[in-house]
Amino acid sequence: MIKSLRRLALVFTGPTIIAFAIAFAVPFLVGLYLSFCEFTTVTNATWVGFDNYVRAFSPRERFLSSLGFTALVTAIAVLTVNLFAFTVAYLLTRKLRGTNFFRTVFFMPNLIGGIVLGYTWQTIINAVLVQYQTTLISDAKYGFIGLVLLLNWQMIGYMMIIYIAGLQNVPGELIEAAAIDGADKWQTLRHVTIPMVMPSITICLFLTLSSSFKLFDANLALTNGAPMRQTEMVALNIVNTFFTRVGVEGVGQAKAMVFFLLVSGLAFLQLRATRRQEVEQ
């Protein structure tokens, strides 16, 4: 049985392998090759070695500064999104009237695309700032606050759903046992509920971390890097390098490679760190 299955392995995994190769592996390898080349179109490239990588880190490229800004936005967004999402989820798993209605309401923003959100928030924030005779792109801190606001608004709903699922899976007898042992609400939350929902926290941290780190569409629509590229996140910086400038396509590609290593490295570390916290039920 096992033998015949092994013989058929390619038949079963083949389609997936082919799809994976076309959509991911091949473009990735071509991209890796191109990051060492100078090129205009991807089919016509000349080898230049590590030049692109050296240039990518020069201050003029603003790659490192955009990385710093991205890290800042990500750090704040991961914290606030998860804090709010968990709070909302916690409240909506109490026995309140209309929880289903509120869950839907909180989830809705997630259905709107980043570009639309970006322009919508731009209009909203400008409408507020106009009272103070200023605009969103007059100061980088407005752009920063705007991005964090937008990320929160967009991601809280989705994370909330995951937390709700996690919270509903906390066995009632554990809570009850804690109550009998005299634990107050805070102690129950801290020592029973949170350890039990650790898998949800893992997923949510992972999702928020990677999506805020890779954020592109909302950044493009909201500020497009203004003022003076101070709110340019890494993804936008790479796209701008590639498409708005002449003769630096290879540098853009090199940046993309560095970015890939960073995102995957971060996500891997984060996954490993939180995995250890999980408790078996």
Add this chain to the structure above:
Amino acid sequence: MKPSKRILGAVAAVAALSLMAGCGGGGSTGSSDESSGASGGQVYYLSFKPEQDAAWQAVAAQYTEQTGTPVRIVTAAQGTYEQTLKAEMAKSDAPTLFQINGPVGGAVWKDYALDLSDTDFYNALLDKSMAVEMDGNVIGVPYVVEGYGIIYNQAIMDKYFATSGAKAASVDEINTFAKLKEVTDDMQAKKDELGIKGVFAATSMKPGDAWRWDTHLANLPIFYEYRDNNVTDMAEVSFKYNKEYQQIFDLYLTNSTIDPKLTPSKAVTDSMAEFALGEAAMVQNGNWAWGQVADVAGNTVTEENIKMMPIYIGVDGEEKQSIAVGTENFFSVNSKASEADQQASIDFVNWLITSDAGKSAMVNDLGFIPPFSTFSATEQPADPLAKQVVAYMGNTDLYNVAWNFTTFPSKDFKNSFADALTQYAVGNLEWSQVVEVFVTEWAAEKQG
């Protein structure tokens, strides 16, 4: 079980088919691939302006009907031409006819651009110096000329000239920066009397909407700097006429409909709407703007009242300066396409500028002011601003301001400059810092 499975299979098949159709049909005009024309070649043109897509599709259909040569027109989305072209050129079915935006685009695409010096459409050019040449090859031929300046509303101007103490009696008297400032300052002071919110429509500094300042207005100081040095391109500039740029930019900001601090929230369409509604008397833009003005709901600007004058920035001898006429639209033929396709593309362009149907499409449907000798004086577009441009082009007393912004290093340079201008407009940057950005970014981006 059985029937439901069959239905499921059918649904899956339909879904798969529609997916495939979706991929294959994306952007094509439906010209059949089997029926190739007489020469056996076919044309694939990657077009630049989304607003002209429908007109181009009609032209293509007409050409295919007349000659049998399949013509496929694909239009890149607004502001994405370079990236679409980069992607399309990497395909085996690459565009045979594409466009470059001038010497800078030419440098990027020179390996892909055929030498056009023997073509009829190059030889029909009124001014051959307008073509893009690189390494002795003609790689881009302009197919349209455009002009920009300060567009004004004659009705509001007349109202002003009738007020007591008006600083001029007619627009003809405005032929220097000093006069422009004197008149607009006075108009701004009398804005309530004139029923306007400000002389100049909002200075649109919204990201992506600052091209009127980072490109068109910035062209003037660079034009004069090139002229002083007697060159057509420079690896480094000193931004010699930055004071002149600053004074016209300040004029736009102060005699405006809005507070300078709010300029980053305004788009070009906002400015054009203000002009169309009669809230502003002047707006800097080009002949392509008539459509935008005419389409605004509640437009109060009539065809005979919309006029254009040169942009005066305060350079010696500018009384003789005309509007800025030029182009950033050049046809290039893909040198990597098959010879039959290259010939088909050349034939297509020749047809556009020589046949009656082609000429009519160029002038009436696409609204182009053509730079070719094959067009007579009557074969020109009918819209009022294009007429103004044609009139300025025919005025030999004035010298034309060339479109030197086609030599600006890159879009990234323009974005950096626009960002600095925005911060200057809202009061966060000193002018000297803007100049520094301009000079350093120019030099750095020219290096590539």
